Every structure is written in C-alpha cells, then in structure tokens.
Amino acid sequence: MIRLGVPSKGRLMQDCFDWFGARGVVMKRSGSDREYSGVVEGVEGVVPVLLSAGEIPRELAAGRIHLGVTGSDLVREQLAEDEVAEVAKLGFGQADLVIAVPNVWIDVETVDDLDAAAAAFRKAHGHRLRIATKYHRLVRDFLQAQGVADYQLVDSQGATEGTVKNGTAECVADITSSGETLRANHLRILSDGLIHSSQAVLWASRMAEWSAEDRAAMEQLVQRLGVRSPL
C-alpha cells in the first residue's frame, strides 16, 4: 500500500482534499470528526495518513510515508535534495520566505546594503547583526551564496515580526503571503530579499520502500492526477 501523508486539519487539509478531488481521487476523513484516519476513493492501493503538516517532511525522510503533501519551505529547510522528489506543485499555500528590515532603515534596500550595514553595525555595537528566523538553513544558504558577513541568526519559532520591536533582533527572515504583518510591525521587504517562494507540493519519498505493487499503484495514481512520476 502507498502511504500518502496529508495535512490533518484546517485550510491546508481542505485545499489538499479539493486538489485531489478535482482529479477524481476522493479523500475523506473516516470515523468521527476527531479521529485522524481517512480513505481514498477512485484509485487502488493508496491509503491516506493524516499528519500535522510540519511532521510530513520528517516522515518522508524516514520513509514511513511514500508520498506527502507539505510546503516546499519546510522540505527545503529540513531535507536533503535527494531524500524526496517533487511530483506536482499544487498551487495553494503560497507564501514567500523574505528578508525584511525596519522601514526606517532608509539606507538599506538590497541584500548588498544589508551586508554593508551589518559590517558597520558590528563595529558600533560589538556583536553581529541579528536576523530572527525559524528557517536557519534556507536563510544561511541564501546569505552565504550572496557572500553576506557579520550577521547572526537568532531562533524565532513564532511572532518573528515582533522581534525587532522587542529588541531581540535587528531584522527578520520570515514567511509572508501579503506582507501585511511585516508592514504592521514597521518592517519592509528587501527588493532582492526573496529567499524562497513556497507552495504546497506533492512529494515522493526516495527513502521509502517501493514494492512492485506500490510502483504499479503509483503509475495509476499519477495517471489519474495527470502528472508524471519522478521515481
């Protein structure tokens, strides 16, 4: 049986069910409203596994699920390139991981400015310029590729936009869809500060065991979904 990990609640679950439903693969939660189990109709050999969206990358990497739907931001942050393969972009759950600085930093418009500001900041304050984020790997890879120095990542698992006002960071790297929360917290996105454009993606695990039956079921599924198997 192909185990297909899907978000277990909220908007993400509904969008996910709708996407599969529109392609003739009907997913439903079974049992009571509170029970985390489901069924798939319209294709053989696939069982849904309802999971918290945040846990789906880990389950894909462990090979405990064959397929999974979760944000590309989480997968790129947590997994190595060869652990999963992209099956299809689902076109919902769009959000951007961006670098944003205080709007009063009238001298900082680009990543290049941020780098120069970081050098001066470190000289003046004796510590590296702090960037609050929960996406440590994506942010560090981005800044390393751009050759930015004299910064420091500080962990922020929530309310990241507030860290600047609270004095625990100088700027942030956070996920946003409209930028409204950033603006409300007096922050502005750098003109070239887009680190990752995220959306919900159907991933296939390269770490899971794919039996001949699983592969046959996968062929059926991708045909039904109108996509190609990356396996």
Next chain:
Amino acid sequence: MTPKAAIRAEGERLLAAFVQAGAVSVEADILQPAGTLLDLYGEDIRARAYVTDDPVRGEMMLRPDFTVPVVQAHMAHGAEPARYAYLGEVFRKQMRGSGRASEYLQVGYEVFDRAAPEVVDAEVFALFRDLLAGLDLRPVTGDIGILMAAVRGLETSERRKAALLRHVWRPHRFKALLDRFAGRAPVPAGRLQLLERLKAGSPAQLIAEAGTFVGLRSAEEIAARAEALVADAETPPIKATEAALLYDLLSLEAPAAHALAHLRGITPMLPAIAPAVDRFAARLEALAARGIDVATLAFEASHGRTALEYYDGFVFSFLAEGMPPVASGGRYDALTAVLGAGAFIPAVGGVIRPGLVARLKGAEA
C-alpha cells in the same frame, strides 16, 4: 578502508617528526565554545561544524580545527618564539553522498615567531615537503598578502578598499564589488532608486517620514551610512588600467619564479604592491635555499581564498587526485591580533591529514 590503527600510527609518526623539528606537543579540547568560532567565521561555519548545546556552557562546537585553540593558548601564556605540534580528531559536516569523512585526524605544526617571516614560511613548507616526500603530491602556493596590498594601493576611497578587504575570502562577493567599483557592472536598479530617494531629503527627514522607529540600529548610524552612500555614488570608478591590473592579479597562475618576474613587471604600475612583492621574492630565496625548485613550484595568486579561512600571507597545499588536500597551511598574522585581545604575533603553520597519507601509502585493511 584504511584501518584506524594505521592512520593513528601515521599521525604519531608525523607528530614525532614535528617534535623533532623543534615543536612542543600540545593538546586542545574537543568541545570548543561556539561563540568564538562564530564571531571569527560567521554563521557559515554552522554548515560545516557540529554544534551542540550544553545547559551550563551554552552552545559548543566539536573542534573544526586546532588553529583557534592553539592560537588562544599561545596568546594567553606562550613564550616567544614558539613552535607547537598537535594530533587529534577534527569534525566537519559533509554533503550527503560526498563520501568524505566527517571525523578525521589532523596533525599540525604552528610557528609563532617575530623573526624573518619569509624564512619561517620556507621552514614550514620545506618541513611539510620532506614529510610528504614520495607520495607524488602536487604542491601549490599562493600569497594573499600581495592581493591585499594591491587593494590597499588602489586609488579609491578608504570605504571601498575596506569593503574589498572585508570580502577577500569571499571571491564571489569580492568580484561583484570590484566590478561595481570599477564601473564594469551597472549599478543595481534598487541602489539607483535608493540614491534618488536619499537625494530627495536629509536622512533625518527621511527617517522621520518612514514611520515608527524600531530596532537597535540608531538614527545616527542610519544617517551616517545614507550620507556615505551618496558620497560613494560620487566617487569616480577605479581607473580602468588599475582595475585591469587587479583582475590580472586575481587570475595569475604560473610557476613561482615566473610569477615573481610578472609581479616585478607590474609593480611600477601598482607601486603599493612593492613591499609584498619583495616579501614574495625573499620567500622564494628562502625556499630555494632549502632546495625547493622555484622554477617549477606552482603559484596561484588566488590560492587559499575560500570561505572559513583566515590566511593573510603565504598559503600552500599539497594535493593528490580525487581526494581533499592532503596538507594545507599558511600565514595568519591577523588572526593572532583578533584572538589576542590587542596582542599580536606573526604566525604560520599547517596541517596534514594522516588518513590520506596512510591511504596513499596503501595501508589497506
């Protein structure tokens, strides 16, 4: 796989040779405070070093190299001059599937000596050559001091020189800055808009108009950089002839003696490099005195300019096909000043990977 015992035996042999050459054998803790290493290398090191957490001591790193603890120990209570040797594991994260070891032995030799730096450079290089003889390695040398001298001698603003020097070890960023300062790359659109805005009002006024002030970076700091940006936009580009010499220098690769002749040739046009070229010449003389053929020794002006390094003078590697550098080292005078809290001593050293030496010698299980 080379057996661990064979690797350790090779390490012990090399350590004994370093001690024979006059070094004192020293130890260093495996758990190093992360703060020092992060301040030195920046966040980039997190991608390479193992970070762990201690409830009392805070963030710690599994020793990614010995240089920092050895320099710290020397700066704290070392007598001068000093020669140190060490042998132990270092830990580096590797890319999945790279096949590279994430834990391996390093044996090293470090010299802290104020006398004739070029002679000491040659001493270290010749010692490594002797210990690695017969392994058919390809030695490559470089000199980051020449590049830094060239930057310091540019006819441009101090701010631009400082920006270039800060990124000497990040070749990609360095090139981007040089292209911009030399007028070879267009000013990015974002920067042009920014300059337009900055010219539209005083910094204080623009800051006031930008809304609620948040963050630790003060209005004075913001205004100072805004003014510097406007001033920089009026700084003329680095002259084409001068820029051409610097690009030429960045890509210079030739046998050492030939490279020296080339550098002598361009010195009249870039007089600031003269002292660094004199040091290069003195080093080649010292190397020749130790029996090294400088007519064939490879020299690359950009050698050693990689992230997570701190060399600021002579650099060298001993290379074999299909493996990481078997040995590498160089001069790191500036590092001693950074870690020495005001104190400073010229320093040069290098490391050998006994595991690779043992593998080249064919020690198989």
